[in-house]
Amino acid sequence: MQLPKFAYHLPEKLEDALEIMQVTEGEARYIAGGTDLLVQMKRGLAQPATLIGLTSVAGMSGITTSSDTYIGSMTRLREVERTHHIRHAFPSLVDAIGVLATPQIRSMATIGGNLCNASPCADCAPPLLVMEARLTVVGSRGRKEIASEDFFHGPGQTCMGKDEILVGIRVSEPPLNTGAAFEKTGRLAKDITIVSAAALVTMNGDVCQKCRIAVGSVAPVPLRLVEVEKLMEGERVCSELLDQAATLVKEVVSPISDLRSTSDYRRHMSGVLVGSAIQRAIARAEEA
Amino acid sequence: MMKRAVSLNVNGEKVKLEVEPRETLLDVLRERLHLTGAKEGCGTGDCGACTVLVDDVPVLSCLTLAVECDGKAIITIEGLAKDGQLHPLQQAFIEKGALQCGFCTPGMILSSYSLLQHNPSPSRQEVSEAIAGNLCRCTGYVKIVDAVMAAARQAVSPVTLGAEMENARQATTIRNQSSQPTVRSTDRRAEGGCSHDGVDQRRE
Numbered sequence: 001m002q003l004p005k006f007a008y009h010l011p012e013k014l015e016d017a018l019e020i021m022q023v024t025e026g027e028a029r030y031i032a033g034g035t036d037l038l039v040q041m042k043r044g045l046a047q048p049a050t051l052i053g054l055t056s057v058a059g060m061s062g063i064t065t066s067s068d069t070y071i072g073s074m075t076r077l078r079e080v081e082r083t084h085h086i087r088h089a090f091p092s093l094v095d096a097i098g099v100l101a102t103p104q105i106r107s108m109a110t111i112g113g114n115l116c117n118a119s120p121c122a123d124c125a126p127p128l129l130v131m132e133a134r135l136t137v138v139g140s141r142g143r144k145e146i147a148s149e150d151f152f153h154g155p156g157q158t159c160m161g162k163d164e165i166l167v168g169i170r171v172s173e174p175p176l177n178t179g180a181a182f183e184k185t186g187r188l189a190k191d192i193t194i195v196s197a198a199a200l201v202t203m204n205g206d207v208c209q210k211c212r213i214a215v216g217s218v219a220p221v222p223l224r225l226v227e228v229e230k231l232m233e234g235e236r237v238c239s240e241l242l243d244q245a246a247t248l249v250k251e252v253v254s255p256i257s258d259l260r261s262t263s264d265y266r267r268h269m270s271g272v273l274v275g276s277a278i279q280r281a282i283a284r285a286e287e288a
Numbered sequence: 289m290m291k292r293a294v295s296l297n298v299n300g301e302k303v304k305l306e307v308e309p310r311e312t313l314l315d316v317l318r319e320r321l322h323l324t325g326a327k328e329g330c331g332t333g334d335c336g337a338c339t340v341l342v343d344d345v346p347v348l349s350c351l352t353l354a355v356e357c358d359g360k361a362i363i364t365i366e367g368l369a370k371d372g373q374l375h376p377l378q379q380a381f382i383e384k385g386a387l388q389c390g391f392c393t394p395g396m397i398l399s400s401y402s403l404l405q406h407n408p409s410p411s412r413q414e415v416s417e418a419i420a421g422n423l424c425r426c427t428g429y430v431k432i433v434d435a436v437m438a439a440a441r442q443a444v445s446p447v448t449l450g451a452e453m454e455n456a457r458q459a460t461t462i463r464n465q466s467s468q469p470t471v472r473s474t475d476r477r478a479e480g481g482c483s484h485d486g487v488d489q490r491r492e
Binding site for chain 1: 290292310312330331333339348352353355356399418420421
């Protein structure tokens with residue numbers, strides 16, 4: 001299976017990448033790990049005349065920790081998954097990457113690419129949504145920080161302009177008594193997600209002080225469920241509350257039927273997975 | 289389209305060549321260097337038959353642009369045997385009957401090789417996870433896992449111990465003493481067809 005012809009640039013500076021995109025008047029595509037874009041090109045679903053490789057751009061790869069943790073967008077999922085601090089502080093992200101595709105794909109694909117592809121089922125999205133990650137985007141008009149919940153606009157669509165590049169992801173350290181977890185269902189764990197859910201809770205005894213919920217594959221974008229968060233916050237967690245949360249989840253999601261699943265099954269499983277994600281998040285909050 | 293010069297280290301040998309942007313690493317290995325061990329199964333990153341190591345990490349050569357490999361060290365299945373001696377993994381695949389048509393075998397062995405470099409005494413579950421991105425359509429996975437486990441046992445014994453594996457083993461021993469395990473359950477398929485005995489340990 002051959003790739004179509006294209007011109008290729010491998011800039012070493014961010015400004016050069018932006019400039020090449022301007023010169024090509026948006027006819028080019030940025031390429032990160034390539035595990036989605038090259039497949040689309042082989043299948044004839046994408047035909048960019050020019051690719052701008054971001055692998056050599058300085059400063060876009062790697063993880064730094066000071067008051068916040070900053071993950072360069074070109075960091076490979078394998079590195080994110082294996083970084084001790086990430087494993088310790090952000091286990092829900094590690095849950096998600098651990099079941100994202102195959103070891104080889106995780107060696108190649110980048111965390112930024114997973115987000116910029118803007119698939120409703122992107123496995124990195126729900127954990128980053130519940131952690132309220134901020135995304136740093138750079139374009140010809142400068143640098144800005146975007147809340148992760150404002151990033152996704154639709155299947156394959158983000159809030160970024162054609163020239164803009166996602167350069168990094170910033171997440172704050174979780175406060176005390178906080179836990180987070182990610183759940184997914186697929187035909188096999190490594191397969192494309194049918195439904196996913198992430199939860200983050202801050203507990204005060206058995207009362208849920210703060211709650212963040214996000215789901216994947218049940219709406220046009222990976223989605224925060226603010227209604228469910230409000231239901232949980234300030235309440236003592238018991239099985240009745242979790243049942244109510246699951247019922248509410250099923251009301252607010254809008255899944256479709258496709259070759260992987262029916263909308264009924266997705267709707268049902270979104271409630272189930274949110275429930276188990278909350279329970280695992282609470283268990284982790286108690287360990288923390 | 290304009291060609292670019294790349295220099296690769298392939299199985300320990302330096303290679304310089306000019307590649308078109310559209311050429312994948314798999315194209316270069318098979319068509320230019322005539323290293324036909326890496327196979328094209330699906331061409332879209334699903335089957336793992338094209339797996340090679342780039343800077344010691346298993347990647348899919350069918351989705352890797354050759355222009356992005358400048359300066360990298362590539363190991364293919366052809367690079368494992370030394371001085372006419374099969375690598376312990378290759379020998380174990382033969383002895384355990386871990387292949388029939390052989391199409392997936394180079395990828396299986398390279399994924400396993402990478403695992404043993406980092407974790408010379410893996411559990412069966414860890415082997416299953418390491419080969420989760422390599423599909424086999426004939427032998428089934430049980431014998432493949434048997435072979436990797438046998439090679440690991442053999443490599444850990446001092447007689448056949450390769451220096452690289454010994455170094456990796458010592459490094460892992462130190463790491464394991466100070467941190468939690470780094471690999472988790474992802475895939476139950478590798479223990480064979482419909483087996484449910486490893487069902488979703490993630491949720492436990």
